[in-house]
C-alpha cells in the first residue's frame with residue numbers, strides 16, 4: 727500500500743535518547759509525501775536533556791512536517807470528532823505512556839490524541855523504547871498487543887548484557903509497519 731497523501735499523527739514521548747533516530751525516520755516519511763501531524767507529551771515538550779533541547783526538536787520537526795506541534799490536551803481532543811488522522815504512530819513510546827494507554831489513563835496530549843483517534847476505529851502503531859519492557863511494562867505491552875486497532879513496530883532487546891529488561895523498536899521498520907497496519911495487519915515478526 728502506498729501511503730502518499732495520508733494524514734499521520736506522530737506522537738513523541740520522553741524517550742529522549744531515541745529522538746535523533748526517530749527524526750531521521752520522520753524525514754523519510756515526509757519525503758514519501760505523508761502529511762505528518764506531530765504531537766508531544768508534556769515531558770517531551772518540556773525536558774531538555776543531554777540528547778538535545780526541546781526548542782531544537784520542535785524547530786526541526788516543524789521544518790520537516792510544516793505543521794505546528796500539538797502539545798496540549800485541548801489541542802489533541804479534536805483529532806477524534808474531526809477524524810483528522812488516517813493512522814497514528816507513537817514513536818518513541820515510553821513505558822509510562824504504554825502503562826497509561828493500557829489502563830485508560832488520558833492525562834497527556836499523547837494519551838488524549840490516541841484515545842481520540844482510537845474512537846474512530848482507526849489504526850494506532852506503537853514503537854516502544856523502555857528499559858523495563860521485560861519487567862513491569864511487560865503486562866502493559868501484552869494488554870496493548872491484544873487490543874483492536876493497535877499494532878507494534880518490531881522491537882527487541884537492545885543490550886541484554888547490561889540492560890536485561892530493556893527493549894527498543896527498530897525504527898527503520900516504521901514505514902513497513904504503517905503500510906500493513908493500514909490494511910489491518912500486524913507486521914511480523916513482532917519481536918526480534
Ligand SMILES: Cc1cc2nc3c(=O)[nH]c(=O)nc-3n(C[C@H](O)[C@H](O)[C@H](O)COP(=O)(O)O)c2cc1C
Pocket residue numbers: 738739740741742743744767768769770773775776819820821822823834855856857
Ligand atoms: C534522559 C532521559 C531519557 C529517558 N529515556 C526513556 C526511555 O528510553 N524510555 C522510557 O520509557 N522512559 C524514558 N525516560 C523516562 C520518561 O521520560 C518518563 O517516564 C516520563 O514520565 C515519560 O512521560 P511521557 O510518556 O508522557 O512522555 C527518560 C527520561 C530521561 C530524563
